[in-house]
Amino acid sequence: MSDSTLPEGTHRILIADDNVANRELLEAYLAEIDCEIETSVDGQDTLDKIASFEPxxxxxxxxMPKLSGFEVCKQIKDNPDTSHVMVFVDVSNAFAMP
Incomplete structure (x- = not known):
C-alpha cells in the first residue's frame, strides 16, 4: 500500500471541527459511503481521538480551540505511529455569512 491510497474495506474518517454545523454537514455527506465516522471538537480532542479511533x-x-489545525497536523505527521494518516485541511466555514 502506498501512502496515497486507502486500505481496502471500511475506511475510518475523523471529522475535526469545532463548528457543529460543519461537522453535521460532513457527516451527512459521508453517510453515503462505507465508512466509520468519529468527530472531535478541538485540537486536543482530535489528537486523543486519533490515538483511540486510529483513522x-x-x-x-x-x-479550532486548544490547538490549531496546523499544530494538530504537525503532531500527526511528526509521530511515526500516525504519519501515514491522510490529513485534509479545511480553511472554510460552510455556513459563513457573506
Missing amino acids: DVVLLDVM
Missing part, C-alpha cells in the same frame, strides 16, 4: 483520514479544521 485512515482526518478532515481537519484549521481554526
